[in-house]
Amino acid sequence: MQTTLMIHDGPAPADSDILRTGGVPLAPAGFVWPVCGCGGPLQFFAHLPVEDGVLSVFLCQNDPGACEFWDATSSANRVHLFPREELRPVVVPEAGLTLLPTASAIRTQLVTFDPEEADDEEGEPDAYDVARSGWKREPEEQFGKQREVLGSLGGSPSYLEDDRLPACPSCTGTMEFAAHLEEGMTRETAMNLGGQLGYVFVCRSCREGAFLTD
Template sequence: MSTKIAQDTHRPAVLVFHLSEFFRTFGMLENDISKVVYDSPFYIYDQSYEDAGPKFEEEEEISDEDCTIGFSIIRKIWTEYVGKASTPCFNYIFKIIKYPESDGDFVGPIHGFAPGYTMDSAIETMIKQNFTVISWDEFWNENIIIETESESIGEFYSDKNQGINLLIKANTVDDIAKTSFGGLPVKDYNVPFEWPKCDCGTELQYQGKIKTDIGLEMIFMQNCDDWGNNKVVIVESENLEFVYPGEKQIALRKAQYGARTVTVDGDDYNMARECYPIRRRDILGQISGSPAWLQDDETPKCNCCGEKMRFVAQLEEGPDYETAMNFGGGCGYLFDCPVGKTAKFITQC
């Protein structure tokens, strides 16, 4: 498994390579190629980003013959090789458009080359124009890790989704309405909020929130000996504010951190967690997929409809032992019901 993260989710991506890299992989296409064409950086990206660039304003003027040969080569590389690829980076760079009537797919590329640019200067130009650069070797890597930042875990519920969606610690929390752990829970602006309480009467401790397609699912757990008294509060509003408990020492954790999602190739969560090359405690769990039960399957049923609930997330205790969530050394499991808009949280150890 590759350990390189290819994706910057805030930028579109572009495949960049020299012809020497293509020839090394697939063999020579043309024998009569001028040095200026051979040395030029070639690039391919999705047609939807045509207006965004990249634009190469300082290209070297070349002959009509060189221009014709260069574009002939890049069209052939796209049609016979890159356009037929099935690697993870293909779906990251290119948008696959479905045609329901014909049951067919369409991908539209923009491709070309930049005579007069070195690879370094071409990459610098692309980055300045807000593109993420994917190298030739990265593009063909079947096991590359693709990093994503999903707005909602509902985006992961798709037949096309492959791999295990690991939750990885992010040091900062930049949005009140995103997945995060510790800190303060949220509520509808100017709407009363009743802090969940344990059966013993004390306020439950706020653990964190997961953003899903039905809202922010906020997890509260016992901070006493009344084990298993967990509650999940779902907030759907986009107009949010923080809410404070009556007793901070009991109801709040001494930690706050965000989370990002990294899709890793693997058969199950345990395998993905073993292989992902970072400090183990920075892996916060997984989103969607299937739970990796420590004991027997305990998928809860919805109180509203009586059906088994949807698996949302499996959580580890956290990156810092002293401020970790108390799962008894095990894992927490979040489930919800999109129909009833209810959620439950259980632990196993």
């Protein structure tokens, strides 16, 4: 079994076209900053270059208890799949919670393990859970570095009930899982996910994205 973990890799330039959390979104011309049902602008969380573009993740933080960013059908989150070309830093709205305090670079690390060795009494081990809980910077390290893990790319959603898999708003097909997102290491760099795990989905043919937490 394999998991591509996303690992915190120090500060990043705010407008870089690399895997990162925070900073300024890069978008094609004509991009309009997404707005929540509460009336406030969404906050930009992550810039995730993938095979066929860039996933750009936004969540509303104006009223975290009331704005339902955990729900894929809510207006309190937005995932765009932009083409990789002709992206430029966008103009940030002057008011509201729009940006994280700092931008953090992410590096990917392919983690391979033998399902036979995973310590799971009930059936199939969860690939992401095993990879994350076992993450250490160096093999000889005694303790894990789980807070360095900012999520993973591809694979399958971790412990998510089938009835929570989002349908594409355009074609109504079941969306493909794209990434997990974890809150992050420190108060300065963290994305507020309400203490939960974030899930990013995509419909590549419609170029639609979705987000939920669980």
